[in-house]
Amino acid sequence: METSVQNPSENDRFRDHLSFENDHGGRRWLYPRVENGPLLRRRTVVAVVLLAALFGGPFLSVDGHPLFLFNVIERRFIFFGVPFWPQDFHLVAIGLITFILFISLFTVVYGRVWCGWACPQTIFMEMVFRKIEIWIEGDHNARKRLDAAPWTNSKITKKVSKHFLFLLISFLISNTFLAYLIGKDELFAIMTDDVRNHLGGFASIVVFTGVFYLVFARLREIVCITICPYGRLQGVLLDKSSVVVAYDHVRGEPRGKIRKGETLKTGDCIDCALCVQVCPTGIDIRNGTQLECINCTACIDACDNVMAKVNRPKGLIRFDSLEGIEKKVPLRFTGRMKAYTAVLLALVGLLTYLLVSRSDLETTVLRAPGQLFQREAGSYVSNLYTIEFVNKTTRSLPVSFRVSYPGARIRLVQPVGQAAPDALTKGVFFILIPEKNLRDSNTKLEVEVVSNGKVIDRIQTSFLGPTH
């Protein structure tokens, strides 16, 4: 039997060096090994579903609207087929706060599962680009040998084919990304129309393609480790009771290689380093939870395979909390997890309620700015107003409005009978009130908006009159 006695400075290297950094401060290129296992199979299923949703998203529509649209330039946003107008800004703000809180609370309790299982960066890197690389260049050892080998025709062919496919997929991602920003129809116009009419759109496709290619061909794990703000937050979000991919040091240490016929005097870790070889961010999870760990679970599959071979229980690396490992208590749904989950559910419930109860028609009434009152025939006093209807549905809605004030009547200047679908419709009108009915120079009024025989909105406004 041989217990692992490593150079202490080598053991501690992870403390002050990034995993992708070599001893000279340059890039240490990683060649992660791929080990099959139940978690990889599940991740593959999740990735296929999410990729199908991502690429299909811009082409799906609900009630005439695309499923998602994030048109920042024109300030048009659609989530799950529901359009959001600037008037819905409070909902977007609440949604963003809920999202940030959700991510924070979720991470505090369940760790970085998002990164390993659902983040587009990980899914594209591990399930698309890495697979192409393995398909063309071979497994981790073959890839390492190829990079070290001189430039031969075979190497040039492999590298050119790989980077051509990388560019092609980056181009596809770029188009999909743009479709989420400007909508599929506008994207088709850029693709099919004269390029001179869409220089901005064409330039965006080129720039996005370049960025995605750079991310997946060169930056790779650097994105997760140093660029992604969510990754950088892990240090403040995780604590001893957060559930993360963790090495059971109580059971595993002291680690040591095993030899046939020798009595076992070590912990369960046989120091095979397979968990390090499979890690896409190049870390050794046996050093404890680290910022670089994206919870991809590759090391769990790898270690479980090793444990099965040496007839030791699986789960030496598993989803667990540091507290659970040290106190040797099985993973359970603690009071803290229940409380945080309840808060998460409450937030999602609140947002759902606000979305469901959102009105289809939003009305704004504004007195014409800079205008005072006018005296009219019959001892009436009039004020000029504009009315705006934002119809958030895909069907035209009949609209009318009335004023509830003694003797008040409305004279339409720019009439509105229908609020156009998915658009803003404007009208202009006068409110006339008999002067004798005005008690004040500034009278509060209520405009009732009626659609399909129902009062759907009540808007407060003011009416200026002569001083009494």
Ligand code: SF4
């Ligand atoms: S330590 Fe394990 S879970 Fe974390 S990134 Fe590496 S392989 Fe994935």
Ligand code: SF4
């Ligand atoms: S794969 Fe398991 S047994 Fe091998 S070094 Fe990692 S923790 Fe130890």
